[in-house]
Amino acid sequence: IHFVLLISRQGKVRLTKWYSPYSQKERSKVIRELSGMILTRGPKLCNFVEWRGFKVVYKRYASLYFCMCINQEDNELEILEIIHHYVEILDRYFGSAYYILDEVLIAGELQESSKKTVARLVAPQDSLVEAAKEEANSISNIIAQATK
């Protein structure tokens, strides 16, 4: 996976995570191009878009689009289910999207496929972060709001 992108239906970026180096300029270009391509697609189409020699697998949850960019030859459905896996974990635990993502993916590879384990790992991180937790929650609230 080259990067993960969460975009709202209005084209606002909600979360980005880059596993390959992109300059700021490239990043905003990528975001612009992809939101243009993905947000305009109708609901009954497939979840894959071909883009600059890569594939972008996306899925819409409520008004939020989860996009992951992969190589042509990667397994698309696998990625699609990683997205869903992530969303389910978010659902189960309204923690910060970021460090949950870190528990699910590292280096653009799936790390943990058990929801229980992820939740179990994220929980103590939080108890350690008494103070930071509230801030974390405020971010996750945004995501929660957006996900509703």
Next chain:
Amino acid sequence: MALSGMRGLSVFISEIRNCQNKEQERLRVDKELGNIRTRFKNEKGLTPYDKKKYVWKMLYIFMLGYDVDFGHMEAVSLISAPKYPEKQVGYLVTSCLLNENHDFLRLAINTVRNDIIGRNETFQCLALTLVGNIGGREFAESLAPDVQKLLISSSCRPLVRKKAALCLLRLFRKNPDVVNVDGWSDRMTQLLDERNLGVLTSSMSLFVALVSNNHEAYWSCLPKCVKVLERLARNHDVPQEYTYYGIPSPWLQVKTMRALQYFPTVEDPNTRRSLFEVLQRVLMGTDVVKNVNKNNASHAVLFEALALVMHLDAEKEMMSQCVALLGKFIAVREPNIRYLGLENMTRMLMVTDVQDIIKRHQAQIITSLKDPDISIRRRALDLLYGMCDVSNAKDIVEELLQYLGTADFTMREELALKAAILAEKFAPDLSWYVDVILQLIDKAGDFVSDDIWFRVVQFVTNNEDLQPYAALKAREYLDKPAIHETMVKVSAYLLGEYSHLLARRPGCTPKEIFGIIHEKLPTVSTPTISILLSTYAKILMHSQPPDPELQNQIWAIFSKYESCIDAEIQQRAVEYLTLSRKGAALMDILAEMPKFPERESSLIKKAEDTEADTAELSAIKLRAQQQASTALVVTDQRPANESPQVSQLAMVKIPSMNNMENNSVDQELTQANGILGEVEPQPPTHAPDADILGDLLSPLAIEGPPGVSAKSEHNIVSGIEGPLSEDDALALAPVGEQDNVVKPIGDVAERFHALCLKDSGVLYEDPYVQIGIKAEWRAHQGSFVLFLGNKTTSSLVSVQAVILPPSHLKLVLSSVPEIIPPRAQVQCPLEVENIRPSRDVAVLDFSYKFGTNMVNNKLRLPAVLNKFFQPTPVSAEEFFPQWRLLAGPPLKLQEVVRGVRPMSLGEMANLLNSLRLVVCPGLDPNASNLVATTTFYSESTRALLCLVRIETDPADRSQLRMTVASRDPTLTFELKEFIKEHLVSIPTASRPPPQPQIAASDPGALLAGLL
């Protein structure tokens, strides 16, 4: 205290959320950034807590897509905070804001290392996550051993070990040269026994990377992978929490099957059997269910299984099962499955013997061309393009044409190009080809490049039978009310040349033709006006007896344009006017265009260059790869006195043709005293001897049934293209081995490849015989010694060794004894002389009799192009003048190579060095480029310096641009192709089938078949 900080952040966030528009949001963000900046400036009085708060805000702003170009230092410094909350924020924000190339990261290396080797598990996790997400070269250098230790440590908990596995994966992927994985096969074998599925999944990801880099070292892991698959897919031996919608970890299944695809084959019959059992289960046991997620997950596994089956080249029965499944998929309602069905069917095309089964689904695929989803339409188009051949070209091309009318704009150009290529390659008859192209121009003129209509003109000019037909068609199109300018061009050109062939038809008198063409003149652009003027001149010439009224009309037009502001038009008008007043001279000067020299289609080349968003593995690319030699437009050397601006397409570009006419005009004018009419316009610019692909490419598409010739040439060329790719070498085996009971030990092809890079080793071995080779090279000469060893305790009789030399090598083999005594080795010297550059390969036809068995093998001899290289490092002072001197084709050729095997720059440099191309560091200022030089020796060229430059794209390792230069055009071309063969990996399953029946008596044919 904590609350206030939290409040600050959440107030900020809700303010942002409440912004009505992007502009407001930007203002608010700018304000906040300014605020943070000032706070950071007065560092005094900033508690770690404050720092953390602002860094959070920065992260939030960054997350919204804004550039945050300061405060990185603060984020990094939080990493070394002793308390968890600060540390966590530091790690999190650093890994988001910075990337691997960032200088500040260096500052953090020590802290990160301490966290990794420290005892605190939580800190270890944070550090591993950071490295795993943004670790660069320096991290790899200083941390890889520690991470490796964590991964195999028995005292670490799974949560640390799985992070360590992915962290190592990242470091290895980015810098394979830094991370030492020698001896990792044993550890990997152990890791694959892991019971914890989290760790196993991560380890499998790491394994995929390791094995993709070098599968040789990991053969011992192969049975373990099959075990994992059995455990998951057959035994369902998985804790409940690792099942996903009832499927045992689909991700792990997919990864395991992916890893298996990096092994060329599964040899052990037991392992193979178990594997196929599992695959069969997956293929047959996957049903379409209601739940989307379950469906996706099970089909992810299924598609990976399909890929693995294709890779392993399973029995035909299983293959047809796969095609049947795909056929089902492309008809389902679920768009994802439809998309993947089409995509995999395109991949399937590369597998032998299934094309016919795929063709049965043609109707369904054509339906997909009208799918509402562009992703699916693209796949369908690619598949149709790939499956097209002589038998179905008419149907497919006509479908494409029909679809062109309604296709959306983003696809039209590709569609038009593909239709044109298919029409050219597989036309059952030429008039159909003309029809297709004219329709194409009619329907999508904007998307029909000049190349396409130039090509029609070439065909028509070279085929007399076609001329009246084409002229008539052109005439018909002119009757249409609004036609595209390209149509005006092509019709005007065709009618100018051939309208006299239509003279007796209604509406086709010169006058009428002129009238209808002239109607279009006010609407066309300047370049087209030039073409029209030429047409008028030709019409005028063809109207016999002259029609004074027409003549006056046309003269009037010429006179009008004599003062045109465009120099080209003006010149034409002046010349045509003068010429047409000369009477008889006009006839000769404006005589019909001579035939064009046969040449390869520039369209295919264009197809190669088409935009990057065609799939990597799509048929078009694979075809382009296989056909690269033909796609490259044959370089023509032209006489020195040719006008330099005549481009490669000179023969079809109307303005330059005029140029040629002008030349003859000039000649005429200079020879003023009377040999008028003696000068024939000469076919321009083509020196026949310069055709470097010579006889290979001569049966090209222009004459004869184009489909057939295109096909045969396709085979030959693809055979030559890949002498170094593994499967091609396997294709070698059947010729000699069909009746052999004796199986070679080891992979003959791999032995050959190894010997291409070194000078001694084993060329061939079976239970009875071993053939070793030792070579020495001096400039264009070389001497081999063949060591023929009898491994058995009885004599080998009827030993024969014959060399089948390619035309560019002189090979002299000393006599080979007919009998090799038991346990003896005989040495046979073989002298080689290189006459000229070529990539063809010499073949050793070796046979002997053991007992009653006649054993025969055709072995390629590693007397390949790079053996005649002498690595020659060159300094900048020498390099650049040479580089500039060799300007442009054919001495300097450039090509964008796609589908390059992923390798780091270091590996690429090693590869070049092993080909005896010495990499000269520092010549190219761009660090991602390589410059290499060598000296090539052959009898005809003597010593020639070769210069190579490779420009890589760090963001996309699968493509690069290569420029090759030398003083000899053939050498340049051969060298370019040679390097390309080593850079490109052609998927093993995709090789065309070997050509099995070759008359054994014809060494030439044999050779062609072998190479």
